[in-house]
Amino acid sequence: MKLHEVRQKKAAKVAEARTLLNTAEGEKRSLNAAEQAAFDVLKTTITDLEGQEQRAQFVEDAERRTAGEPVDKSRTDLEGRISIVEAIAAHAENRSLTGALAEYNQEQKRQGVQAKGVLVPHTLFEQRAAQTTTTAAGIVPEDFRADQFVGLLRNSMVVRSLGARVLPNLRGDVTIPRMATTSTAQWLAEGDALTDSGLTFNSIGLKPKHVGAITELSRQLLQQSNPSIEALVRQDFVDVVSLAIDKALIHGDGVKEPEGLLTAATGTGTLATLSWATVLTVLQGLALKNITPNAWLTHPKVATILRKTLREAGLPGYLLDNGQLAGVPVSVTNQLAEKAGAPATGRMVLGDFSEMIVGTWGSVDVLTNQWAEGPYSRGAIQVRILTTCDMVPRREDAFTVIDDIAL
Template identity: 55%
Template sequence: MQLHEIRERRAAKVTEARSLLASDKLTPEQQAAFDKLKGEITSLEADEARAQFLEDAERRSAGPLDKGTRELHGQVSLVEAIRCQVEGRAATGAVAEYSREVEQRTGTKGIYVPLSAFETRAQTTTSAANIVADDFRPDLFVGPLRNSLVMRRLGARVLTGLRGDVVIPRQKTSHTAQWLAEGDSLTESGMTFDQLTLKPRHVGALTELSRQLIQQASPQIEQLVRDDMSAVIAEAFDAAMINGDGVKEPLGLLNTVGIQTANLATLSWDAVQAMLLKLGIKNVSPTAWLTSPGAAMKLATTLKSTTAGAGYLLEGGTLAGLPVAVTNQVPGKGTSPVKGQIVLGDFSEMFVGVWDSVQILVNPYAEGPYKRGGVMVRALMTADVAVRRPEAFVVASDVAL
């Protein structure tokens, strides 16, 4: 049981016991009920002390990585993690050491690589079936275009190294100050709280690699394999951050309850300012806009006014002085016709929780790749998303395309 759950149960028991003491004299039934509650409260207090001890211990152990750990992470090779499974041998070196650490921490056996192995990634990558050549030129490598990965770049806060569910307290209301006349009494006010919960959700990707590629020891090959696998997973996660349904995927920004709405059916400078006003009323300082290519094109071709020399709504990558991120990950709204969506907000109010290891599993016997002399590689990552303050965002879902 989580610490906050223990405290909530204990508080409920205390309230129940206090209600029994409201009467001047307890009946035998009330006395028995009170004694039972007293025992339950004592037991919960012991549970709370144990849970608090464990939480404090975990917090102390979750400090920054020491030099030795950073060096170990830097030595883990993704290609070596794949190669040892293809060859049917035990992992060795840094891969084996890191996998043992994860196994001890999670109790799950497997071959693991640290998330840091994927942090340096290109936006244009491809499978590597055709890059093993006599004269290998990684500087000339051409890959497919990916949907732009924007959410982390917009300022979403990333929490790494998580274990289990993560509960983040959130203050909803605060105390209220009051002006008084002579003899007036202050009215009691207090803060109210709720909480955000980040739960482990899993995203994975399958990719086929050639055996010849895996046997290469080139650092460039290592980087290409990392880039492709990380870009595939990151693209899926970026889409979920924007429009996840909250079932298997994280609950994305556009589907979060409490997001403000606006009207841009008729694009105009006044309508843009109205969106900014909605956030200003909530004491939110927006950091950026987020939209799709179609909606961005409409903004870039709409004049601010009919006055001669007036500029366009979107110029130089900015709208009302704020940067505009454009990606195909922002979906259209409705059908016949599809409407564009434009989001404005403070993207630092989004939390991204990442459980820090990526599990690698190789299947050298998958039928299709086996016939072609390749192997199938699966990568699994665990992460979740939460919006801390939904009112920090406003979305217009009625832009004519």
Template identity: 55%
Template structure:
């Protein structure tokens, strides 16, 4: 049965269940029928889940994901906003992309690629007059200074198109072998397992675009709005991957129980090697360091040895032959710097949905000004597969 047929059948069963439930008093036959319908709905939901999985697998096999990525490049945020304000259908690549996501997920709405979100002050032609002058020079635009986004780009594994909560089994401890003398008994050394999981967490932004800004917009402003929204949203998500508290946002690497602790209080080449050794003892091969600017400066100016001609701990953006990522997303620990070393491929990111954007021209405040309120939402989570794959030194004197 096709996916649409499954959904139609399920909707029909749910409608019949609603009719029975709305009766003033259900008879024994009504109750039996309701239970039978409930079983039918559950069966159809299981079939729908399998059909969706198969559909996604077929799309990947046929290269359909590449087509969706190609469409994403032509999506216009302003087109999505204008279409809702003007009560008309989407057009162009924006319409194709949104329709493709709706077909795949079954969720209605305006869908955009994973590239945007922010919580910021309202944009108007007065507060942002530099983006609508008579001679707009996009090539000379002076953008805001923001923290570098690094964590996801260091090799994290990303799962997309998720539906329900994700539970992943993990091998915790394994069997061991031992030499025995003749007649000795072997000890029972079984395996143990646990699980890690991903669950939908929501991140969003609310902003306001003035009517004049939308009317005077051009391809240059489209690029500016896209980049600005995407950069702010990406920075917020990246920060949660590193230092999220796990309550509303994902649990970040720094807050994950079980990561190893190192020390750089006495900064030396030996201390750096000690952090590497801690991972090596756990059979972990690290792929990068992350630190903040103050610690990076200290690492650049500290010699490996006191002998003449010695090199510095960090040179050419690398330390111990591994790249060093520098960002203000990594904060000082009180008065001391922090340096994180690890295998960032052990960070697992789950994305349930693309960015959903909703324009509201009738919000009380913006409506009185003729402006449009824009809300964007994204659903994602992250989990560290092996906490011991990371070691943190938070005692570097800067």
């Protein structure tokens, strides 16, 4: 079924389930045996349709990306009209949502997303304005130059930009079946019997992990009409939450955080002796597993060493040249930390980052509090933002972790 057909069918089943509950509630009784049996059938059907909806959404998005078309253009247009500042102000002033913000929240609630605050889409937190401020100080001078504000220098977000697959709007825990081994073709002499070499399967899973932050915005900031303020507030939330998610996708402990690549990846390599030959050996390790890497991920100190290490002694050409190492792009960020020790050593991760699956549950929940003791005395508004996500590699052996580079 097409995505819209799945959604229509799910909406009809949800309406049937609601009718059953309303009938019993109206008569001030519990569901009888027949009604309970009917409700259980509807519940199973709705759960199955939700799975079909996720799969249909993924396929349609993939088809649009393959064709170079925007993914879900109407939804993208709606999300592009949503203002974080408007969401905060509406919740703080306890007034009804309007416009695109109201439409988005209604759609999310129809899909079963629940929140105490105002819902805003994840996409707002992926837009990164270049070199804008992350503080509200001095925003109303006579000659206001938003383009000249100097913000904090933060780490660069890299993981999702390297091609990680995103599964949005998940419900419960997610289990994804995976083929562990395949059958084997066999050559036979006449009369020989084939040996059973059947397929085996296992699974990978995503479970909700929560991340959030509390920040403070002055009432004057929210009341100012300058359009640059929306970008300032949004950028600060991006830096606070998105960088925390990005960091966890690399270093996460798998307990409160997602299990990051450094823990989940099973491939290891060595560049303790840094040379063209050892670099090729690392690449060969993935090639033997039929993995074509799309990126190296490393730290600025390691990148500096690569830029000044010759590929061949006495000949021109360095290991890291034009942003590539052995023909594979190199992404450099402080999000990938050095390996602690005496002395510390540098890290690199090589792999196919499209093998990463990032799941998100619902939207970003924005909740305001005007009565928190400290902010209240200053006339400010405390803002809490929470979101839920997880990450799992489709194949743990699609990544090689190197952590012995001398700095």
